Every structure is written in structure tokens, then in C-alpha cells.
Amino acid sequence: MSYDNPPPPPPPQYGAPVPGAVPAGTNKKAIWSLVLGIVGLLCCGFIAGIPAIILANMAKKEIPARGQGGNGLATAGLVLGVIAVVWSVINLILALSGNGIYDFEFNSN
Numbered sequence: 001m002s003y004d005n006p007p008p009p010p011p012p013q014y015g016a017p018v019p020g021a022v023p024a025g026t027n028k029k030a031i032w033s034l035v036l037g038i039v040g041l042l043c044c045g046f047i048a049g050i051p052a053i054i055l056a057n058m059a060k061k062e063i064p065a066r067g068q069g070g071n072g073l074a075t076a077g078l079v080l081g082v083i084a085v086v087w088s089v090i091n092l093i094l095a096l097s098g099n100g101i102y103d104f105e106f107n108s109n
Contacts, residue, residue: 027069030070053077053085057078066086
């Protein structure tokens with residue numbers, strides 16, 4: 001037996017992370033798609049809704065390939081982005097047709 005080389009390290013315990021392995025975590029694009037979907041619903045419509053849809057689709061492709069979490073966040077971001085875009089289209093059509101303008105002026109005759 002040679003004393004020049006140290007013995008190998010013991011194997012990791014059951015359920016312990018493998019040394020040097022990085023945990024997968026949540027996909028950042030899924031988080032941002034959800035954030036942009038919420039912002040698109042609240043105020044920005046097209047400006048935030050379209051990037052939310054794009055990021056959600058990109059995240060749905062990356063999540064299984066990288067073994068990350070966040071599939072539900074990506075789905076929620078996709079749904080909210082679609083709703084934001086549809087809502088913006090409806091508001092745009094109503095505004096252009098003159099039916100989306102509300103006048104709260106009262107006439108006292």
C-alpha cells in the first residue's frame with residue numbers, strides 16, 4: 001500500500017447533493033413572463049403582453065431541457081400575456097369606433 005495518494009472521499013449520503021452540481025432552480029424567463037403578464041394586464045397591454053408570451057414560450061422549451069422548475073409560472077405568464085393582448089385589442093377597437101370613450105359630464109337642464 002502506498003501512502004503517496006490520499007484515499008478517495010466517502011460517497012455522499014442518500015439524498016445529499018452531489019458535490020460540484022448546481023441545483024436547477026426556477027427558470028428566470030418563466031418568472032419574467034409572469035411579471036410581464038401581470039404588468040400587461042394592469043397597465044401596458046401590448047408593450048408587456050407580447051414579451052410575456054414570447055418569454056413564456058421560450059421558458060416552456062428550456063425547462064425540460066435544463067431540468068428546471070417554473071412550468072406553472074410560464075403557463076401563468078402565457079395566459080396573462082394573451083389576456084393582456086386580447087384586452088388591448090378590444091380596447092383599441094372600442095376607442096377607434098368611438099364606443100370606448102366615456103363622458104361623465106352631467107347636463108343640468
